Amino acid sequence: MDFAFTEEHDMVRKMVHDFAAKEIRPVINEYDSNHKYPRFLLPRMAELGILGICIPVRYGGAGMDYISLGIVSEELEWADASVRETIAVHLALNSLALLQWASEEQKQRFLVPLATGEKIGCYGLTEPAAGSDVAGLRSTARKDGDDYILNGEKMWITLADVADYLLVFAKTDPSQRHRGISAFMLERGMEGLTTGTIEDKMGVHASNTGWIAMDDVRVPKENLIGQEGEGFKIAMSALDDARYTVAAGAAGTIRAVMEAAVHYANEREAFGQKIGQFQLVQQLIAKMALNYDIAGLLWQRVGWLKNQGIRNTKETSMAKWFATEAAFAASSDAVQVHGAYGFSSEYQVERYLRNSKGAVIYEGTTQIHQLLQAQYALGYRHDKPLRCELPAYDPEAWGEEG
């Protein structure tokens, strides 16, 4: 057993941490309070290779491993969850789904520009009337010659107004539940495809969250990802990747709010002493320290499983459930440590609290993860092998030029 990050991981962490500290933290408050998406970060992250960090070099990526993806997520969310969300959606939900399921031709066509950051991707599963109940989605894809005609509406879609390539799920067989769903790559500019932004959100103000409307959008069969009827499996396997980034990101929130709480507790005085001297304040900080480590160990286990090419749906769900709830609790406790100042937007902890509430809802609500864990424990649920598995990390092959 080996609990250490490699030297390579340490260097990745330093690089992304410096980026987050120098280029995100100084401006994030402004974007958060103006509800603006920091678009300027996209070309920067593209240039640095962050947008394709764990995609093989021959597909335009940086060729690093899945643990590096976790590190990127943690460091970006240490600055702000909305920036980490861009990675969860563009890279985990869209690009990694292509790496796992797309044909070679589709990888060249879609994955390469996504990995280099020339194009941005999003993922449209949720609908106004279907969130947790994925199989109840209502969007349709009707076959018409060599094309499909898509109709329906997607809601709460991160990067809806930013993305060039939109991976959406629709029913090729509306009479079926899971088995009727197929996955399609929509391209911005397709006729009948419109998107918009949801303006009033509680948190992740610096993320773009919106809707996608499909009104007789004609999609060539070359844009069908995987086979007809495989959409549910594709959607769920992509969630395994994104939930992993959400879990690692949540650890970044815990670290950020703990740093803030520790700093404040060592400065603020009450009753003639530093508030850090009060044991009830210490208890709040002790919980943050404990939960940071648990969240870290849980996401790192998933990263290791991914590197080995071992299925990790159960472990990922556990990491996501625990880490996001722990981040929400830690942010709330950090506001508490700051007293009234924590309640003001002048101190950043309230931003983390607002952001962290989103993460216990998206990528499977806490309740859905509790159901999953119970089903695994009770023996009601077993993961079957997939037709296409996410490839294990191979340092040599991933570093090779095309």
Add this chain to the structure above:
Amino acid sequence: MKYIVCVTQSPDTAELPKVTVDQAESGNQGLELITNPWDEYAIEEGLRLKEKQGGSVLAITVGPAGTEGALKSAVAMGVPKGVRVWDDAFAGSDALAIGRILAAAVRKEGDYDVVLTGKTTVDGNGALVPVALASALGAALLSQVAKIVAIGDGKITVERLVEEGREKVTADLPVVIAPVKEINEPRYASFMGIRKASRAKFDVWDAAALGINAGSVGAAGAKVAWGNLSKPPAREGSVVLMEGETVEEKVTKLVDALMAEKVI
């Protein structure tokens, strides 16, 4: 053109106050070491010179096994090659000796045009190695360099940051340059560089390879002895709020207070 960058490791500046006197005396500060922050400017400038002028860049560090970190940072940022210089006879070297050792390594590499160093180390904080190195090489030392204006035809022109402002200086190549942070914004490591760095193996040059007389360096050759180390007293500070009815009144009081303290 050939550029050589001298790099070393230091603790994170923020961690320095944790070092105890005993740790400093033992030479093991008990902290995780990073690349001396000032050396990143030297690495960046070396890379920029290579990108603009062509040629090669080499990173050199003097240190025992386990001190390759700074070389790895250089490789992760894009420097193609690094060399570690060490011999047990080098242990206990003072800045003068480190300068001599570096000079021997630079000569071994040969035909160099510019040697770049950091301004200072954040722990030792001597800013003496560049001086010792330049004098051992017999090359001009350009310290406090904020900009390289031109290089070519055997000459280099730079802007130095001096108390009165900036001064422009031209020197014959080769030179030793110790830049200030105004010179550039060090780039991030690239992922490709990180992969290379994590696999990099560095050549090690010892006293024999450098043709150094062991008695002239290390503890044996040290001219400086650290007799009595002590920590500076912790900085005391207090906050005074200037009270007043109007901004003008508060500012007047502030200016009076600053003048009384001889700050202005």
